[in-house]
Amino acid sequence: MKKLSIILLSSLFLLLTNCKEDEECTDIELAFTSLEAEYGCTNTPFQMNIDLEEDFTIISTQETFDTLITGSCTPEIDFDTYDLIIGKKALGNGVASISYEMIQDCEDESIALTVTVVTDDTEIAPNITYHVLVNKLEFDETVNVEVTVN
Numbered sequence: 001m002k003k004l005s006i007i008l009l010s011s012l013f014l015l016l017t018n019c020k021e022d023e024e025c026t027d028i029e030l031a032f033t034s035l036e037a038e039y040g041c042t043n044t045p046f047q048m049n050i051d052l053e054e055d056f057t058i059i060s061t062q063e064t065f066d067t068l069i070t071g072s073c074t075p076e077i078d079f080d081t082y083d084l085i086i087g088k089k090a091l092g093n094g095v096a097s098i099s100y101e102m103i104q105d106c107e108d109e110s111i112a113l114t115v116t117v118v119t120d121d122t123e124i125a126p127n128i129t130y131h132v133l134v135n136k137l138e139f140d141e142t143v144n145v146e147v148t149v150n
Helices: 002-022 035-039 062-068
Strands: 048-050 056-059 069-071 082-090 095-104 111-119 127-135 143-149
Touching: 035 127, 048 082, 048 127, 056 062, 062 069, 082 111, 082 143, 095 127, 111 127
Parallel strands: 111 143
Antiparallel strands: 048 069, 056 082, 082 127, 095 111
């Protein structure tokens, strides 16, 4: 009886293990916030500036933030909790809206931030600053940023 119990338990373990391997991998939507939500900043796409061109950076300290960022939004950020992903994008028209999506790939755990800018018909050609505050990244974690303009 003891051998039968061991065989049954072993078979059950193998069956459960194989089921887990067959499960589909699901990407994870990551939470983020903004300087508007956390610190009351306003109109950051136009009121905040960083010396970048069509690029982004990750800021992890207040000293770096104070050195690189100018404009009306310069709060004391809780960099023990957050990292700031910030970048610039040149546009051919005005801005109707900006939205963000941040996904962690389930297979390789890479992080992708998608910034979607919807333009309007105005003939303003702004350089906008986009940003998100994310939970503190691990030392070796990287983020890929893609900006799409519609």
